[in-house]
Amino acid sequence: MDSLGDSLDRALEKAFTRPAPKSAQAQMKYLVKQLKGTKAAAQALGITQRTVERYVTGKLKRPRQELRGRLEREVKKRWQPQVRAKARKKAATTDGLVVSTRARFGFEAAAGSTDDARIRDITQALPPQFADQLFSAREQGANEQQLRQIAADGLAQMYFRANNSRAHGLGVEFTDVERLDIEL
Template sequence: MADSVGDGLDRALQGAFTRRIPQSAPAQMRYLVKQLGGTKAAAQLLGISQRTVERYVVGRLQRPRQVLRGRLESEVTKRWQPRVRAKARKKAASTDGLVVSTRARFGFTAQPGTSDDARIRDITQALPPAYADRLFTAHEHGATERQLQQITADGLAQMYFRADNTRAHGLDVEFTDVEHIQIEL
């Protein structure tokens, strides 16, 4: 299964966590109930009954089914250490930037009459803070995966293919068929 840029951004921020998320289902459920302000909100978010949430909170239920386990862990991870996540995002967007390591299909269009057929490439490239800011902002505002790929393609075009705009002026890069993407802060 191919990776997505959005998932890569989420994993990069999770790498900044200073503590592990709660491991047991009851601990995760207690955290989620606290974050959402009640068992009713947690039940609606997870698509289960309020009584089931209450049973997890008090420890009467311990092992959720696989689907619920995945949803629960995902929702807790989204909300875990928001200040640490915000600090890491701010640092990447203002001073550090991101490092993108990907295996994907890249194609090019340049001046009229020139082109290069798309082919699979492995690329690892640091992107400046401006692209980190664009990616995180777009991701927060619900951008589609295609939009996130386009921002990443713009950054890779500028920094990798055009060498920070010192060569290959006017080269447009097409970034498709992402097999793997890893983003690091």
């Protein structure tokens, strides 16, 4: 299961206007240019500087699967930063985002009323304030549990409490996530 942070990153990647480099050589050249040197690229990828140089010159062409994944993640993390920032700003100010999940939801409610947790499939639009909270928390290095709590608060408000028009005081627990997708 992917993390909520990974889902946020994938949602921003869908805003890209051009595809990221595909070949290992093109990806390595891009990373070296962005990090301003082969030494920094090597440190970011956890490989030697000489290995980076070999990929840049084309002597090595096919990275191991583990390195291929790290290389792709590092390139996508830096690809089209202005497009990514524009999509983030739009979601955080006007559009919001859509959370689609299959997870276990349980409730904490007023005394005398409880509901056992059960697996639910939910697709719900969240207003811009929750998008802003999620993106800001992600930038500040929030862990997965903190991001899930923000998403749970948004789902509680919009889905379970119908934008706070009913079920006041209902607290939602968001656990056992099987699937989680975010769309801008």
